[in-house]
Amino acid sequence: MHEMSLALEILRIVEETALQNQAAVVKEIFVEVGTLAGVTIPALEFCLEVVKKDTAADGAAIRINQVPGKGRCPTCGSEYPMATLIEPCPVCDTSYLAMTAGDDLRVREIEVEGQI
Amino acid sequence: MCDTCGCGQPDGQGVKIIKPGEKAVEGDGHQNHNRHHHHDHGYDHDHEHGHPPTETIKVQQDILGANNLVAARNRTFFEEHGILALNLMSSPGSGKTTLLERTIKELGAYRWAVIEGDQQTTLDAERIERAGADAVQVNTGTGCHLDASMVSRALESLTLPPGAVLAIENVGNLVCPALFDLGESRRVVIVSTPEGSDKPLKYPTILRDAHLCVINKLDLLPYVDFDLDLFKENCRRVNPRMEFVALSATVGTGLAGWFAWIEQAYHGLQPEAG
Numbered sequence: 001m002h003e004m005s006l007a008l009e010i011l012r013i014v015e016e017t018a019l020q021n022q023a024a025v026v027k028e029i030f031v032e033v034g035t036l037a038g039v040t041i042p043a044l045e046f047c048l049e050v051v052k053k054d055t056a057a058d059g060a061a062i063r064i065n066q067v068p069g070k071g072r073c074p075t076c077g078s079e080y081p082m083a084t085l086i087e088p089c090p091v092c093d094t095s096y097l098a099m100t101a102g103d104d105l106r107v108r109e110i111e112v113e114g115q116i
Numbered sequence: 117m118c119d120t121c122g123c124g125q126p127d128g129q130g131v132k133i134i135k136p137g138e139k140a141v142e143g144d145g146h147q148n149h150n151r152h153h154h155h156d157h158g159y160d161h162d163h164e165h166g167h168p169p170t171e172t173i174k175v176q177q178d179i180l181g182a183n184n185l186v187a188a189r190n191r192t193f194f195e196e197h198g199i200l201a202l203n204l205m206s207s208p209g210s211g212k213t214t215l216l217e218r219t220i221k222e223l224g225a226y227r228w229a230v231i232e233g234d235q236q237t238t239l240d241a242e243r244i245e246r247a248g249a250d251a252v253q254v255n256t257g258t259g260c261h262l263d264a265s266m267v268s269r270a271l272e273s274l275t276l277p278p279g280a281v282l283a284i285e286n287v288g289n290l291v292c293p294a295l296f297d298l299g300e301s302r303r304v305v306i307v308s309t310p311e312g313s314d315k316p317l318k319y320p321t322i323l324r325d326a327h328l329c330v331i332n333k334l335d336l337l338p339y340v341d342f343d344l345d346l347f348k349e350n351c352r353r354v355n356p357r358m359e360f361v362a363l364s365a366t367v368g369t370g371l372a373g374w375f376a377w378i379e380q381a382y383h384g385l386q387p388e389a390g
Contacts, residue, residue, distance in 0.1 A: 002296075005261070005263070006180075009180075012182075013175060017177075023173070085320035085354050086354050096353045096356075098356075105178060105295075106176060106177060106178050109174045109176075111170050112170065113168050115168075
C-alpha cells in the first residue's frame, strides 16, 4: 500500500528536521491528512509505527489531524463540506462538487527534546 | 523495511531497473529517502534527572514534495526534448501492454519508448521490444506504484530521442499510483468492460487527475454487464473534463480514436509544427 512510501518520507522529513535543529529525540510528530488526499489514516499510523523503530523518532507519538474536505458546486457556486470525491451539491442535487480543500498531506511540526 | 528501494529487507528485494536481456541495475535508490537505519546519537531515555525542555519545530513540508521535485525535473526534461510522456494506469489485466504493442506496431509515425512497471519479471518489457520499441523494466519488488525517482532512473537505460513518445506503464493498481506524479504530460486510465460501469464510483481518486479514460475490451460487450454511457456519466462526476475512447486492443475496434488522441496530445507539445 502506498501509505508505507508516505510513512518513510514522513520519517525522512522528521529526521532531517531533527538533525538540522540538533535535536536528540523526537517526542511528537504532527501530520495533516486531508479527507480527500487518498490516504487511509489508520494505515498511515500503522506504517509510521513500523518505520520509526530504532530511529530518533522511536518513542514519538504520532498525531494525525484530519483536514475536512470542501467543494464548490459548478452550478450554484456555493461551497459545501465534501466527505468523498463524488458528492452531489446538497442544493442543486444533480451537480457534483469540485474539490477546493482537503487533499493536504503534510508534516506540520515536531516536538523534540534534548540536544545531540 | 522499505517498499520503495528495499533497503533493510533481508532477502535483498528492492527496486530494479532491467533492460531485457541484461543484468539488473539496482543503483542508488536512496535519493528521496536517504536512510532508514539506526542513527547512534546516544539517545538518553533515562529521565531520573528530570525532562529536558521540549521544543516545537515548525516543518510544514508536503509529504509528496520530494517526489514532486523529481517529477518536475522529469517534466522539464520531457518538455525541453519535445517528448510526449504518458502515464498509463489501470487494474492488472485491463490490457495496457496489449494496447501498447498494438499502438507501437500501427502508429509508426512516432518513435516509441516504454518504461514498464511490475513487481516482478521482465515479461512486459520483452513484449514491447518484440513489438519494436525500446523498453526498460522497473521491478518494484514489493512496491505498489511507480514514483518519479524510478522513472528518472529508468530513463538512464532508455534510448529516448527528442520528439519521441514515452509510455510509462505503471504497476497494475487502481489505487496507489494516483498519488505519485511521474512528470508525465498526460495521465491515461484504462478500464476494461468486464470491470463494470460502476468502477469510477468505487475508484474516484485515480480518475480525478486523469486526462483520458480508455475503455478496453469492447469485443467482450455481448458477454459482460457494461453500460458505456453510464460508465462515462459516473466518470464525469469526479472529473467533468474527462475524455474517452472505447476500443478493443485485441480485435482493433476503435483504435483510430486512440491514435487521434495521441496525435492531438503530441501536437499540443509542438506549437511550431504545422
